Amino acid sequence: MDVEARKKALRFMFRQVVEPLGYKFTPDEDTADFCLGQEVRLEQKHGVPYCPCQGLTKDHKHNIRIICPCIPYHREHFDYMKMCWCGLYVHKDVTDPGRLRQIPYEEFLKRTGRKP
Ligand code: SF4
Numbered sequence: 800m801d802v803e804a805r806k807k808a809l810r811f812m813f814r815q816v817v818e819p820l821g822y823k824f825t826p827d828e829d830t831a832d833f834c835l836g837q838e839v840r841l842e843q844k845h846g847v848p849y850c851p852c853q854g855l856t857k858d859h860k861h862n863i864r865i866i867c868p869c870i871p872y873h874r875e876h877f878d879y880m881k882m883c884w885c886g887l888y889v890h891k892d893v894t895d896p897g898r899l900r901q902i903p904y905e906e907f908l909k910r911t912g913r914k915p
Contacts (some may be wrong), residue, residue: 806835809848809867817868822888823877825896835885838867852885876907 808810810824817823824831837851848881849855850865871881877883881890882899889896908915 802839803893805839805842806832809835809838812914813868817888818871818891820868820874821891822868822883822890823891825882825886825889825892827886827896830886830896834885852883875911875913876904877901879907881909882911 803810811814814824834851838848839849842848845855848867849862850867850869853865855862855865859915868873868883868888870877871887873884877888878890878910880902881893882888882896884901886899886901893899902910
Protein backbone atom coordinates (compact mmCIF):
# COMPACT_ATOMS: atom_id res chain seq x y z
CA MET A 800 0.00 0.00 0.00
CA ASP A 801 1.39 3.40 -0.87
CA VAL A 802 1.91 6.09 1.75
CA GLU A 803 -1.09 8.24 0.79
CA ALA A 804 -3.47 5.28 0.80
CA ARG A 805 -2.16 4.10 4.17
CA LYS A 806 -2.52 7.61 5.66
CA LYS A 807 -6.14 7.59 4.55
CA ALA A 808 -6.72 4.15 6.09
CA LEU A 809 -5.10 5.18 9.38
CA ARG A 810 -7.27 8.29 9.48
CA PHE A 811 -10.36 6.17 9.14
CA MET A 812 -9.30 3.66 11.81
CA PHE A 813 -7.95 6.20 14.30
CA ARG A 814 -11.08 8.33 14.08
CA GLN A 815 -13.11 5.40 15.44
CA VAL A 816 -10.79 5.20 18.45
CA VAL A 817 -10.32 8.86 19.36
CA GLU A 818 -13.86 10.19 18.88
CA PRO A 819 -15.35 8.23 21.80
CA LEU A 820 -12.50 9.63 23.91
CA GLY A 821 -13.54 13.21 23.12
CA TYR A 822 -10.83 13.91 20.56
CA LYS A 823 -10.72 14.73 16.85
CA PHE A 824 -7.96 15.21 14.29
CA THR A 825 -6.35 18.60 14.59
CA PRO A 826 -7.81 21.13 12.16
CA ASP A 827 -4.19 22.03 11.35
CA GLU A 828 -3.98 19.91 8.19
CA ASP A 829 -0.21 20.34 7.76
CA THR A 830 0.42 18.90 11.23
CA ALA A 831 -2.07 16.06 10.71
CA ASP A 832 -0.62 15.16 7.34
CA PHE A 833 2.95 15.30 8.60
CA CYS A 834 2.27 13.15 11.68
CA LEU A 835 0.34 10.54 9.71
CA GLY A 836 3.07 10.39 7.08
CA GLN A 837 5.68 9.77 9.79
CA GLU A 838 3.49 7.09 11.34
CA VAL A 839 3.17 5.29 8.04
CA ARG A 840 6.96 5.26 7.73
CA LEU A 841 7.33 3.94 11.28
CA GLU A 842 4.73 1.30 10.55
CA GLN A 843 6.58 0.25 7.39
CA LYS A 844 9.79 -0.05 9.41
CA HIS A 845 8.49 -1.63 12.66
CA GLY A 846 5.13 -3.07 11.70
CA VAL A 847 3.33 -0.73 14.11
CA PRO A 848 2.34 2.96 13.76
CA TYR A 849 4.45 4.27 16.61
CA CYS A 850 4.25 7.87 17.73
CA PRO A 851 6.33 10.20 15.58
CA CYS A 852 7.06 12.50 18.54
CA GLN A 853 8.04 10.06 21.29
CA GLY A 854 11.19 8.02 20.99
CA LEU A 855 11.27 4.25 20.83
CA THR A 856 13.37 2.52 23.47
CA LYS A 857 14.45 -1.03 24.17
CA ASP A 858 11.70 -1.21 26.81
CA HIS A 859 8.74 -3.06 25.28
CA LYS A 860 6.37 -1.76 27.98
CA HIS A 861 7.30 1.81 27.10
CA ASN A 862 6.93 1.18 23.38
CA ILE A 863 3.44 -0.30 23.79
CA ARG A 864 2.39 2.98 25.37
CA ILE A 865 3.40 5.02 22.33
CA ILE A 866 1.46 3.22 19.64
CA CYS A 867 -0.93 5.68 18.05
CA PRO A 868 -3.44 6.67 19.30
CA CYS A 869 -1.78 6.52 22.73
CA ILE A 870 -4.41 8.72 24.41
CA PRO A 871 -5.74 6.01 26.78
CA TYR A 872 -2.28 5.63 28.34
CA HIS A 873 -1.82 9.36 28.90
CA ARG A 874 -5.39 10.48 29.36
CA GLU A 875 -5.09 12.94 32.26
CA HIS A 876 -1.96 14.55 30.86
CA PHE A 877 -3.39 14.97 27.36
CA ASP A 878 -6.77 16.14 28.66
CA TYR A 879 -4.94 18.83 30.61
CA MET A 880 -3.20 20.04 27.41
CA LYS A 881 -6.38 19.51 25.34
CA MET A 882 -4.23 17.70 22.80
CA CYS A 883 -2.04 14.63 22.46
CA TRP A 884 1.68 15.07 22.74
CA CYS A 885 2.20 15.45 18.97
CA GLY A 886 -0.88 17.58 18.46
CA LEU A 887 -2.32 15.11 15.95
CA TYR A 888 -5.47 14.97 18.08
CA VAL A 889 -7.13 17.76 19.99
CA HIS A 890 -10.23 18.00 22.14
CA LYS A 891 -13.37 18.27 20.04
CA ASP A 892 -14.02 21.86 21.15
CA VAL A 893 -10.59 23.11 19.97
CA THR A 894 -10.78 25.35 16.90
CA ASP A 895 -7.38 27.05 17.16
CA PRO A 896 -4.74 24.40 17.94
CA GLY A 897 -1.99 26.99 17.50
CA ARG A 898 -2.89 28.28 20.96
CA LEU A 899 -2.20 24.94 22.63
CA ARG A 900 1.17 24.12 24.14
CA GLN A 901 3.05 20.95 25.00
CA ILE A 902 3.39 20.70 28.76
CA PRO A 903 6.01 18.17 29.88
CA TYR A 904 4.66 15.39 32.08
CA GLU A 905 6.68 16.50 35.10
CA GLU A 906 5.30 20.02 34.76
CA PHE A 907 1.77 18.65 34.49
CA LEU A 908 2.30 16.70 37.75
CA LYS A 909 3.64 19.80 39.46
CA ARG A 910 0.78 22.02 38.32
CA THR A 911 -1.98 19.57 39.18
CA GLY A 912 -0.49 17.96 42.29
CA ARG A 913 -1.08 14.53 40.75
CA LYS A 914 1.17 11.58 41.48
CA PRO A 915 2.92 9.62 38.69
S1 SF4 B 1 1.10 11.58 21.03
FE1 SF4 B 1 -0.55 11.73 19.55
S2 SF4 B 1 0.35 11.21 17.56
FE2 SF4 B 1 1.75 10.51 19.16
S3 SF4 B 1 1.10 8.37 19.47
FE3 SF4 B 1 0.06 9.60 20.98
S4 SF4 B 1 -1.90 10.03 20.05
FE4 SF4 B 1 -0.54 9.37 18.39
